[in-house]
Amino acid sequence: MLSIKENQPVVFSAELLAKFGEIVSRYPEGRQKSALLPVLHLVQAEYGWVSTEAMDAVAAYLNIRPIEVYEVATFYTMYFLEPRGKYTLEVCRTGPCCLVGAERIMKHIEQRLGVRENEVTTDGLFSWRGVECMAACGYGPVLQIGPEYTFYENLTEESVDQMIDTLRNKAQHEA
Amino acid sequence: MGRKLLLEHINVPDIHTLAVYRQQGGYRAVEKALKSMSPEDVLEEVKKSGLRGRGGAGFPTGLKWSFLAKPEGVPRYLVCNADESEPGTFKDRYLMTHIPHILIEGMIVSSYALGAHTSYIYVRGEMMPQIRILEKAIAEAKAAGLLGQNILGSGYSLELYVQPGGGAYICGEETALLESLEGKRGNPRIKPPFPAVSGLYGCPTVVNNVESIAATVPIINDGGEEYAKIGIDRSTGTKLISASGNINKPGVYEIELGVPVEEFIYSDEYCGGIANGKRLKALVAGGSSVPILPANLVAKTLTGGDRLMTYESLADGGFQSGTMLGSGGFIVFDEDQCIVRNTWNFTRFYRHESCGQCSPCREGTGWMENILHKIEHGQGSMEDIDLLWNIQRNIEGNTICPLGDAAAWPVAAAIRHFRDEFEWHITHREEAQQHNYGLAHYADPLEPVAQ
Ligand SMILES: Cc1cc2nc3c(=O)[nH]c(=O)nc-3n(C[C@H](O)[C@H](O)[C@H](O)COP(=O)(O)O)c2cc1C
Numbered sequence: 001m002l003s004i005k006e007n008q009p010v011v012f013s014a015e016l017l018a019k020f021g022e023i024v025s026r027y028p029e030g031r032q033k034s035a036l037l038p039v040l041h042l043v044q045a046e047y048g049w050v051s052t053e054a055m056d057a058v059a060a061y062l063n064i065r066p067i068e069v070y071e072v073a074t075f076y077t078m079y080f081l082e083p084r085g086k087y088t089l090e091v092c093r094t095g096p097c098c099l100v101g102a103e104r105i106m107k108h109i110e111q112r113l114g115v116r117e118n119e120v121t122t123d124g125l126f127s128w129r130g131v132e133c134m135a136a137c138g139y140g141p142v143l144q145i146g147p148e149y150t151f152y153e154n155l156t157e158e159s160v161d162q163m164i165d166t167l168r169n170k171a172q173h174e175a
Numbered sequence: 176m177g178r179k180l181l182l183e184h185i186n187v188p189d190i191h192t193l194a195v196y197r198q199q200g201g202y203r204a205v206e207k208a209l210k211s212m213s214p215e216d217v218l219e220e221v222k223k224s225g226l227r228g229r230g231g232a233g234f235p236t237g238l239k240w241s242f243l244a245k246p247e248g249v250p251r252y253l254v255c256n257a258d259e260s261e262p263g264t265f266k267d268r269y270l271m272t273h274i275p276h277i278l279i280e281g282m283i284v285s286s287y288a289l290g291a292h293t294s295y296i297y298v299r300g301e302m303m304p305q306i307r308i309l310e311k312a313i314a315e316a317k318a319a320g321l322l323g324q325n326i327l328g329s330g331y332s333l334e335l336y337v338q339p340g341g342g343a344y345i346c347g348e349e350t351a352l353l354e355s356l357e358g359k360r361g362n363p364r365i366k367p368p369f370p371a372v373s374g375l376y377g378c379p380t381v382v383n384n385v386e387s388i389a390a391t392v393p394i395i396n397d398g399g400e401e402y403a404k405i406g407i408d409r410s411t412g413t414k415l416i417s418a419s420g421n422i423n424k425p426g427v428y429e430i431e432l433g434v435p436v437e438e439f440i441y442s443d444e445y446c447g448g449i450a451n452g453k454r455l456k457a458l459v460a461g462g463s464s465v466p467i468l469p470a471n472l473v474a475k476t477l478t479g480g481d482r483l484m485t486y487e488s489l490a491d492g493g494f495q496s497g498t499m500l501g502s503g504g505f506i507v508f509d510e511d512q513c514i515v516r517n518t519w520n521f522t523r524f525y526r527h528e529s530c531g532q533c534s535p536c537r538e539g540t541g542w543m544e545n546i547l548h549k550i551e552h553g554q555g556s557m558e559d560i561d562l563l564w565n566i567q568r569n570i571e572g573n574t575i576c577p578l579g580d581a582a583a584w585p586v587a588a589a590i591r592h593f594r595d596e597f598e599w600h601i602t603h604r605e606e607a608q609q610h611n612y613g614l615a616h617y618a619d620p621l622e623p624v625a626q
């Protein structure tokens with residue numbers, strides 16, 4: 001996942017633009033702004049986060065003002081407005097998951113990765129944060145990892161360790 | 176065993192595919208509705224079924240549909256609410272993951288009844304895997320002539336799209352959802368006008384929950400009267416219950432409305448009892464927004480009748496001694512759980528999720544969280560409990576959307592029923608940091624603490 005350098009204009013690939021175009025076609029004429037949330041997800045999947053330059057490019061593409069993109073990107077929690085680790089572990093911290101040990105799992109992740117919430121490990125691979133109920137309360141504790149939002153359920157300290165090891169190996173192979 | 180209408184075929188291998196879904200009788204409702212019924216006939220069956228909205232409020236679906244304005248030359252929309260973000264609720268995810276075609280079939284039948292030719296399923300953005308599943312199922316249905324132009328030669332056309340959210344509980348509120356679908360922040364709209372008159376793009380719109388829409392399939396297949404035979408009184412049909420917390424068998428269960436709450440918790444058919452041989456302390460029966468019940472009000476109502484899984488029975492006693500069925504998010508607390516901590520956690524959730532438009536909600540949820548944090552961490556005073564009570568009362572009913580109420584009710588109910596546990600946190604500051612209050616008297620049949 002490459003990250004966007006600040007202050008460099010973003011140029012979307014033809015492939016990405018084709019995906020944008022398909023999304024815009026889902027709405028009536030003149031309602032292309034409806035594509036904003038799905039388009040921002042695609043941008044984040046491509047670049048790992050959503051930079052100001054990327055938002056400006058989205059605004060230009062959708063023919064809306066940049067502020068209309070900023071206000072949306074800052075309202076919704078899923079958009080990362082700064083670079084994150086390659087894998088961001090998002091752990092549910094809401095009531096039902098806490099009944100079955102979510103707080104313990106978050107502490108374990110913090111210790112294991114050695115970084116606080118929203119920080120990135122020095123190798124750039126991992127960050128983590130607590131998120132609100134992910135509609136998986138019966139399988140708690142749970143966490144998800146974007147951009148495909150893969151789910152890991154019924155977490156234990158051991159399964160978390162295993163997951164982190166597997167991801168680290170995977171990243172090394174890809175590098 | 177109760178009848179299953181939505182999950183009947185859930186264990187059939189590959190039921191998520193069109194081929195297997197059709198082998199099991201899938202898309203009969205589309206054939207029947209589009210080929211032999213008028214849109215008014217479909218509406219009539221849904222009215223007869225007594226189906227009530229499964230998203231939380233329980234508003235009769237047929238009645239909601241009948242309010243839809245039909246001005247000439249203006250498109251109408253059906254939007255499915257698959258935002259599913261009420262803590263404790265995970266049934267829609269389950270349905271969409273395992274049997275996506277029942278939702279798509281329901282969308283076709285319902286869109287036909289409403290005269291919509293473009294419909295959207297708004298799915299919370301984190302459910303990317305479910306979005307992929309739905310998109311695949313839609314493509315299959317379209318290739319089979321069940322979506323698109325002139326469906327099954329009936330002359331009726333429908334395009335169906337899946338829209339992802341961006342991570343915001345408030346977008347489950349129907350007008351916030353519509354704002355979000357228009358590419359804006361999820362700020363709820365002031366009502367009226369209601370979406371039935373001015374919804375998506377200012378056009379007449381119906382917003383319904385995933386489960387409500389899926390339920391139209393058995394209603395059309397078997398007839399509204401058959402559906403209404405299941406259940407008790409105005410709680411007709413089956414309901415998906417998401418069971419979580421300290422139970423042996425968490426998961427999604429389809430029940431006939433009317434099952435006793437005690438049976439639902441303890442029988443092996445459902446939750447299988449409290450985990451680790453512990454005892455029941457409290458229950459949140461319908462998602463985090465509904466009042467919490469102490470164990471002594473779970474199996475029986477205050478008047479001694481059996482508490483049943485129906486809209487009416489769960490609400491028996493009003494907020495003094497009852498609760499609500501809500502979205503069916505059934506959260507069970509065992510004797511080791513701390514009510515103060517859980518109330519703090521829920522309040523933090525609402526503060527985080529408040530869209531910030533109304534002062535009582537924006538400020539009130541913040542104050543409540545701060546006070547609860549203080550009490551939970553051994554810094555509270557007795558006046559804080561009264562202050563909390565006053566703040567929640569000043570939020571309730573004074574906001575644009577019901578998130579304010581949803582934030583206020585859990586706090587009110589926790590204080591109403593568990594005041595002694597709050598007081599203990601204040602009188603036993605040190606001890607409260609070491610261990611929990613435990614069960615105290617909650618499991619015994621006693622009068623609830625009146626406020
Ligand atoms: C804060 C808030 C969150 C809500 N979240 C959801 C949700 O996640 N899913 C849902 O179906 N309804 C939710 N609702 C209810 C919707 O506003 C709406 O009533 C519902 O989708 C209507 O569908 P139904 O009549 O089929 O139940 C929420 C309401 C509020 C106030």
Ligand code: SF4
Nearest residue numbers: 530532533536574576
């Ligand atoms: S009640 Fe809360 S969430 Fe609802 S509109 Fe007001 S501030 Fe927003």
Ligand code: FES
Nearest residue numbers: 092097134136137
């Ligand atoms: S509380 Fe964690 S998924 Fe719902």
